[in-house]
Amino acid sequence: MFENLLPALNEHNLPYPDTMHPIIVHFVIAMVLFAFFCDVIGYFTKNSRLFEVSWWNMFFATISIFIAIIFGQIEAGLALAYDAVEPVLNLHTLIGWSLSGIIAAITGWRYVIRLRDSQSIPVSYLGVGVFLTILVCFQVYLGDKLVWVYGLHTSPVVEAVKEGVL
Amino acid sequence: MNSELINQLDLGANGLPYSIPIHPNLVHLTLGLFIISIAFDIVGVFFTLEKPIFKFLAIKATRSGFFDVGWYNMLASSVITFFTVAAGFYEIMLAQPQADVKSAWGLGAMETMLWHGVGGVVLLTLIVGMTVWRGYQRFAWRKDRALQVQWSYLFIGLFIMFIMYVHGTLGAHMAGEFGIHNTADNLLRLGQDPNALLK
Numbered sequence: 001m002f003e004n005l006l007p008a009l010n011e012h013n014l015p016y017p018d019t020m021h022p023i024i025v026h027f028v029i030a031m032v033l034f035a036f037f038c039d040v041i042g043y044f045t046k047n048s049r050l051f052e053v054s055w056w057n058m059f060f061a062t063i064s065i066f067i068a069i070i071f072g073q074i075e076a077g078l079a080l081a082y083d084a085v086e087p088v089l090n091l092h093t094l095i096g097w098s099l100s101g102i103i104a105a106i107t108g109w110r111y112v113i114r115l116r117d118s119q120s121i122p123v124s125y126l127g128v129g130v131f132l133t134i135l136v137c138f139q140v141y142l143g144d145k146l147v148w149v150y151g152l153h154t155s156p157v158v159e160a161v162k163e164g165v166l
Numbered sequence: 167m168n169s170e171l172i173n174q175l176d177l178g179a180n181g182l183p184y185s186i187p188i189h190p191n192l193v194h195l196t197l198g199l200f201i202i203s204i205a206f207d208i209v210g211v212f213f214t215l216e217k218p219i220f221k222f223l224a225i226k227a228t229r230s231g232f233f234d235v236g237w238y239n240m241l242a243s244s245v246i247t248f249f250t251v252a253a254g255f256y257e258i259m260l261a262q263p264q265a266d267v268k269s270a271w272g273l274g275a276m277e278t279m280l281w282h283g284v285g286g287v288v289l290l291t292l293i294v295g296m297t298v299w300r301g302y303q304r305f306a307w308r309k310d311r312a313l314q315v316q317w318s319y320l321f322i323g324l325f326i327m328f329i330m331y332v333h334g335t336l337g338a339h340m341a342g343e344f345g346i347h348n349t350a351d352n353l354l355r356l357g358q359d360p361n362a363l364l365k
Binding site for chain 1: 226
């Protein structure tokens with residue numbers, strides 16, 4: 001009975017034109033990966049400007065991931081996920097939420113490192129950076145599968161599910 | 167591209183020799199780096215206004231630090247975008263979109279692909295041009311100035327973001343409406359069941 005209070009959904013099963021989550025994640029993926037790249041180059045060239053660049057990129061990634069999760073949850077909830085999709089969507093959701101905590105913690109650690117000495121970073125931080133980079137790449141791979149293999153929110157899949165073909 | 171030629175290659179259900187398109191992943195980097203670069207230059211220009219906020223939050227911040235982000239992110243965006251465009255052309259040449267569909271903007275697949283291809287080269291040129299311009303401001307014209315960037319640079323940066331929005335929406339139509347390189351969409355078109363085949 002509350003159905004007619006909700007906004008109308010389009011052919012992507014969304015209340016707005018196109019998916020937002022894949023756009024907002026630009027600012028998590030690009031910032032985390034570039035921050036790690038700057039850390040590695042900065043560590044070996046002793047260019048402390050790059051540490052500043054890395055820190056601000058992580059700072060921005062931390063804000064962005066929470067917005068990415070909000071839109072991710074909305075769009076996952078509206079996705080007409082058929083049986084084969086479910087395990088991938090569940091894992092993507094689980095890692096996504098975990099990444100919010102992991103990225104926030106790493107940025108917090110970085111805040112302390114930068115406060116004490118902004119001219120260098122410890123090797124252990126680079127080690128955690130490797131782990132974060134791998135985790136982000138895996139998460140991107142899962143998100144890619146949801147869109148490019150399973151076709152969530154693409155009009156042919158939405159149409160097929162609504163018609164009962166899928 | 168001629169479908170007879172495409173069929174000479176050994177491709178998967180998504181029309182590519184690999185399971186996930188590369189171009190959309192490089193796009194994350196191009197757009198993320200460009201937009202954040204301009205954003206941090208804007209933060210750098212308005213530093214006086216933000217200073218008390220950062221002080222209140224006990225976050226150490228310097229104007230030159232924000233301009234460093236502006237420069238290095240723009241440089242990285244420039245470098246990565248050559249690969250974004252290269253991967254895009256590889257994948258667009260293998261595209262076999264649905265011919266009978268019109269996008270939300272009323273364009274057919276061919277028009278959308280042509281505009282997206284031309285737009286990609288235009289954007290690459292603009293991003294490289296912005297990087298060179300940014301470099302001149304940083305290392306020559308404004309080397310000793312507190313404000314490292316010109317207003318015109320920021321305004322043109324914002325305008326390029328608008329082009330990116332239009333361009334990106336065309337790209338989203340290619341993926342979400344014409345089903346280009348999408349495994350499930352292509353299986354459905356062939357009358358097969360993705361639910362059974364992709365388990």
